[in-house]
Amino acid sequence: MRRRSIALTASAGIAAGALGLTSLALPAGAQNPRLPTTTPQELVASVLESGRAPAMAGTVTVHNRLGLPALPGTEEAGEFLSGGQKSLRVWSDGERGYRMSVPTSQGEVTVVDDGNTVWKWTSSERTVVKHHTGEGEPGTRRDDTPAENPAELARGLVGKLRDSSEVTVDGTTRVAGEDAYELVLTPDPGERTKLREVRVAVGAEHRIPLRVEVNTNGSGEPALSAGFTRLDFGRQDPELFQFTPPENARVRTADPEEGNxxxxxxxxxxxxxxxxxxxxxxxxxxxxxxxxxxxxxxxxxxxxxxxxxxxxxxxxxxxxxxxxxxxxxxxxxxxxxxxxxxxxxxxxxxxxxxxxxxxxxxxx
Amino acid sequence: MNGMVSRVEPPSGVRRNGPAPFWRVVRSELGWVLRRPRNLLALFGLAMLPVLIGTVLTLTDSAGSGPSLFAAMAGNGLVLPVFSLMMTQNLLLPLVTAMVAADALAGESAHGTLRGLLLAPVGRVRLVTVKAIGVASMIVLAVGVITLSGVLTGLTVVGGDGLVTLSGTTLPLGPALGRVALAAGWCAVQMAAVGAVALAVSAATEHPLLVMAVTVGGLIVFGVLEAFPNLEWLKPVMLTTDWYSISDVLSDPIRSQDLLTGLWRACCYILIGFSAATARMATKDT
Incomplete structure (x- = not known):
């Protein structure tokens, strides 16, 4: 009798384990949050208004079904272009610091922008490329665009887009745990393009684009989709936005004439x-x-x-x-x-x- | 009380009323595991591997090419233990794990000694637990030996104090050793998952060779299935899926997503394997 109960408990254990495994295989349930309705103009204006990204850490996953042939000798850029799935991590301190880290088959490529200098580290070659981005003019260049009236700018932009496409806000979605609006661009019937629509998910709270999907004719799945799969807002460790080249790494300063x-x-x-x-x-x-x-x-x-x-x-x-x-x-x-x-x-x-x-x- | 009594106990083989003390059974099982020459030889071989890799690396100075992480290893000794773990956890470590798991139940069965254990005053669940502890100890030893040998070889032969991470930051020795320990722990859990499944197979058969064949064969099948793009949907449930993520501990900050998924997956496998082994043992006739 006791043995039977042991066997039963053990079977339950097997079932629980199998359930745990299947939970990994199941896609996260898609829900559509309720959000106040908005128009394309308002949405685009709010994105322009919010300006730079807030302090955050996130993982961006790129799904690529473009069917591009593998290009020889293209390294990390090529890895994104040829098909498959890639994840890269990004950080922002909400002001001037950015950090991006891209895994490659040989290691990792990390780009750190501390506000004055952009560092690009390639682990497979142990090289650092340093590039000075104008000291003393803290980020003025980036703030140029939103200086104009965002609502005005948005109206112009959406108006221009409407020349050749239908621009709508098509419901809501959730991206990386954030509620988001979906801005959809559909080409006018007269346009001779391979694309069916472009969907941009815009976060409802922080008004930053969270995901871009490119849908093509004759395919249910997006040919290209790039979006956050994890996203945490909040203060980031300032250490992340500093970079000290490791010993015995080759450091090269990019020629400002030559460009970054x-x-x-x-x-x-x-x-x-x-x-x-x-x-x-x-x-x-x-x-x-x-x-x-x-x-x-x-x-x-x-x-x-x-x-x-x-x-x-x-x-x-x-x-x-x-x-x-x-x-x-x-x-x-x-x-x-x-x-x-x-x-x-x-x-x-x-x-x-x-x-x-x-x-x-x-x-x- | 128990401890006092056990000292004046008559030698083994004499039946007693009530179960034998758990720790004593575990100790005797560990003794068996560590007394087998093949296990000791396996540990020695595993310890030699990082030494070999490290020496070849320094002598040939072949940095810049080769498999992933190879480039990161030049003059960066603490990458060596992680690289060694990554190389061995594909085949060698599972092989050693399966070997010990095969001896644990199927081996006893083949020698006819399992019958005695089933009749002994040790509960069936306890028996499986003790055997699992035996396998787990061997895994910890194997992983520990590779890590230790890797760290020592890395620091002495390859050189470098501290660790240059894949993200280009430099970690001092303490946190760097922490990263290595993390990789070792993660690897041990993955191997425990292999061991649990091997133990389940071991409980179901009396041919030790079959256990090794099924375990290692299963891993090879996983490797083959991974190569098919059409079977992408199978990936989340295959144990080997995230095994290469062990190198993620070398990123700064640690790329934790795949490591955690892999950990959860391994825990599921451990639960399944251990439960299956227990179920089989509980229903086994003496």
């Missing part, structure tokens, strides 16, 4: 030759590849331009050939966008199907 990231330089050069074709959702960026593609470090541009040493060589391995009256090239198709790179060094990219790209190339 070589990316800035790259972008400037790209801007000088790139044009926008079309407007609204079917905007296409057409640019020329630099004659000699120079060494780049972390840059989102690679998504369009190719890679460090030989963009065309890399593209040959990931794109598929395409040709038309505009020339020959290779095309990279993803869930949310398309890019074409031609043999004569022109690049066209946008959140559009490939026909729109080739049209833009023909007209340029």
């Amino acid at each position: 990231h070589p990316e800035g330089e790259q972008r400037q050069r790209a801007n000088s030759t790139s044009r926008l074709v079309g407007d609204g959702w079917d905007t296409v960026v057409v640019s020329e590849l630099p004659r000699q593609a120079t060494r780049q470090e972390d840059t989102a541009e690679r998504e369009h331009a190719g890679s460090p040493e030989n963009p065309r060589g890399i593209l040959d391995t990931i794109g598929e050939p395409i040709s038309g009256s505009w020339g020959h090239g290779r095309v990279v198709d993803t869930a949310a966008g398309t890019a074409v790179i031609t043999t004569d060094g022109r690049v066209a990219a946008g959140a559009v199907p490939r026909q729109v790209l080739t049209e833009a190339l023909r007209n340029s």
Whole structure:
């Protein structure tokens, strides 16, 4: 009799353990909190008004189902671009200090901004890149935008968006335990885009964007979703926003001329030759590849331009050939966008199907 | 009272009324575990591993390439114990754990000595508990030996006082050792989960080899399943899912999310394994 009760208790133990395991597999229940209704203008205005992020610590998770081919030699930027799920941690002291920490397969990349200096630490290379952001002008640059009347600014912004899309506040949601409004941008029926809608969850209390989801045509799940999965508001340890390079680390000071990231330089050069074709959702960026593609470090541009040493060589391995009256090239198709790179060094990219790209190339 | 009496007790094998004192049974079980040459050899081998890694690292100076954490280890000795734990907890530590768990019940069964234990004045739950304590002690010893050897090798051969975290901050020796201890404790709990499941298998069979095959085979199957993107939904319940997160103790502040999830998961496995072992033993005929 006693043995039977032992066996029963033990079975209950097994069941409890199994239940505990399944609790890990179940997604958190989605509830829609009740919040006072608001209009898109009010929502955007309140975001502009709130200005900088309050003191907080959070984890941002990026889900990527864009279907981008894996790009060789792109390190941490590439890890975010190629599919999958990534988490990064962010801290803010509510004033000038920021900290971000991104895990990589080789360790971690940490960026610390103490208000005067931005430090970028790459653990796999044991290097620190130091960049001074103008001392003595404490954050004035950042405060520029909200100086204008936020309500006015919001009306202009929403008005501009309404030219090509429908802007609505579509109910409420919960992100990382915070009540949030969902601001939804839907392209007008006439827009030739691959995107179905863009949803931005805005925290009801602190009025900061908590999550961005990009939905594409023909898919129920967002192609790209980036949002907080954990978020704690409150004072943060000031130590977090200081950085002392460890011994035996290579410290390099970024040349202010060169810009914080070589990316800035790259972008400037790209801007000088790139044009926008079309407007609204079917905007296409057409640019020329630099004659000699120079060494780049972390840059989102690679998504369009190719890679460090030989963009065309890399593209040959990931794109598929395409040709038309505009020339020959290779095309990279993803869930949310398309890019074409031609043999004569022109690049066209946008959140559009490939026909729109080739049209833009023909007209340029 | 008990202690006094036990000293003048007749030698073992003589039946007594009432249960034997718990601590004595545990002590004798520990004695058995530690007296087996294979267990001692396993501990020695595990202790040698960090020494080997550390020496190879310093001699070849191969920093900058290789598996994760390898780059962080150059001149940063206290990464070595964590790296060693990460390397061994995939296969070697589970193997040692399964070996001890196999001896615990299935081995006794194979030698025909389990029958004597079942008839002895020790309750069935107690018996499983004692065996579990035996397995747990071996796990703690194995993890402890790796950690200790790793710390010593790291500080003497690889060098560096304190710890440069993956986030680029420098921790003094005290907190750095705390991080290492945290990794060791987390690893021990994961291995306890393996041990609990192995013990359950051990209770169900009388072939010690089968216990090792099932335990290690199960871990390999988990590894294979993890590689399929379609089976993403299975990940949360697989024990091995967060095992690489052990390196998260080297971030500053500690990246705790995955570590905590892994801890909860391991506790669930321990509960399941221990309950299953108890259920099997309770219903076993003598």
